[in-house]
Amino acid sequence: MDRRRFVALSVLALPVRAYAQANAHVSTTDPLVFSLTKGKPVHAGRVRLELPKLAENGHSVPMSVRVDSPMTAAEHVRAVHLISEKNPVREMASFWLGPRSGRAEIESRIRLNGSQRMVAIAELSDGSFWSDALDIAVVEAACTEDG
Amino acid sequence: MALSRIRMPQQARRGELVEVRILVQHAMETGFRRDANGARVPRNAIHSFACRYNGADVFRATLSTGIAANPTLRFFFIAAETGDVDFWWLDDDDVEGGAKARLTVT
Numbered sequence: 001m002d003r004r005r006f007v008a009l010s011v012l013a014l015p016v017r018a019y020a021q022a023n024a025h026v027s028t029t030d031p032l033v034f035s036l037t038k039g040k041p042v043h044a045g046r047v048r049l050e051l052p053k054l055a056e057n058g059h060s061v062p063m064s065v066r067v068d069s070p071m072t073a074a075e076h077v078r079a080v081h082l083i084s085e086k087n088p089v090r091e092m093a094s095f096w097l098g099p100r101s102g103r104a105e106i107e108s109r110i111r112l113n114g115s116q117r118m119v120a121i122a123e124l125s126d127g128s129f130w131s132d133a134l135d136i137a138v139v140e141a142a143c144t145e146d147g
Numbered sequence: 148m149a150l151s152r153i154r155m156p157q158q159a160r161r162g163e164l165v166e167v168r169i170l171v172q173h174a175m176e177t178g179f180r181r182d183a184n185g186a187r188v189p190r191n192a193i194h195s196f197a198c199r200y201n202g203a204d205v206f207r208a209t210l211s212t213g214i215a216a217n218p219t220l221r222f223f224f225i226a227a228e229t230g231d232v233d234f235w236w237l238d239d240d241d242v243e244g245g246a247k248a249r250l251t252v253t
Contacts, residue, residue, distance in 0.1 A: 060215035084213055088179065092213035100205045100224055102164045107221035111177075111213050142177075 025133035026083075026119050032090055033121070036081050037129050042121060047080075047132040049120040058112035058142035067104035067122045067130070071097075077104040079123040086116040114141040151246045153234065158251045159226035167198065167206075169234060170219045171244060177212040193218060193244075195237045200250070201230035226252045 026033050026042050033042070050064040067077045076099045082092040095106045104122070112118075115137045122130045154168040171193065178190025190212065198206040205224035232248040 082213075087213050088177075089211045089213050092211055094209045095222070096204075096207040097222075098205070100200070100203070100227075101222070102225035103223040105221075105223060107219070109215040109219050111175075111215050 025131040026121065032083060036121060036123070040127070040129055042129040042131045044131060046130040047120050047122045049118060049132040049134050051118060051134050051136045054137045055112065055139065057140040058114065058138040060109045061112055061136070061138075062107070063110045063118075064105070064107040065095075065120045065132075066106075067124075069104050069124065071099055071102055071104055073099045074125070076101070076125045077122055078125055080104070080106060081121045081123070082110070083119045083121065084110075084112065084116060085118070087111070087113045111142040112136065112138045114138050151234070151244065153246055153248050155232065155248050155250070157249065158253060161226055161228075161252050163226045164223050165226050165250065166221070166223055167232075168219065168221045169246070170217060171236060172217055173238065173244075175210075175212060175214055175216045175218060191239045193236045193238045196220065197235045198222070198224070199233040199235065200224055201228055226250060228252055 025044050028034065028037060028039065028042055046068045048066045051061060055061045065080055067080060069075060069077045071077065077097045079097065080095045084090050084092050092110060097104055117133055117135050119131060119133045124130065150172040152170045156165060159165050173193050175193065176188050176191040180188045182188055192212045193210050196208040196210060197204055206222045208220065210218060229252045230250060232250055234246040236244045
């Protein structure tokens, strides 16, 4: 495909992409998101991602994610995925839970390569996906050069 | 085997939520860093973590270099029977680590 045709096709594809995106948090056509959801819609809500608004440096930023779920055998959280917008490894972590977890709440410390938007996607036992997103400003990135 | 520190109650009532905090001593090398001689330090991070209670997984995680050095995790599980709580992890060099705790259920 020559460049001219590629550009023309891209312009055509843009509104389709915007239309398919019902949730402002995540793009369901993002290959990484798609690999998790297999194209299913991701609803906004039920997930609460917590990060400081501003981090002095990105080496170790406290992160907590909570999903609103009764955590019973019939209705529980299967997995929580953490996705970074700007890190060289975008798939930060996945946590796998079940009815024995009792509470869908996980805390850890993460590395951030600069100011960005973090997204948490939860997969529920009924097969639905829910998400939350948060912008965080990082003064000094967990530098990929010599950090 | 990497060192670790676990904070977890030793006793719990049946059906009670047990809060687990674990810190594993691990550099979580990103593979982007260079040492003093300018040579690239190869990537080595814990990529898999599991918590097994009485032989069944109650929590699993796949981690990456996006997790800070000396990774910490905090999660929950429900106390059912008195038994062992085993922690297990594996890094990119295929080095396994583990820790054990005991939960007495009253």
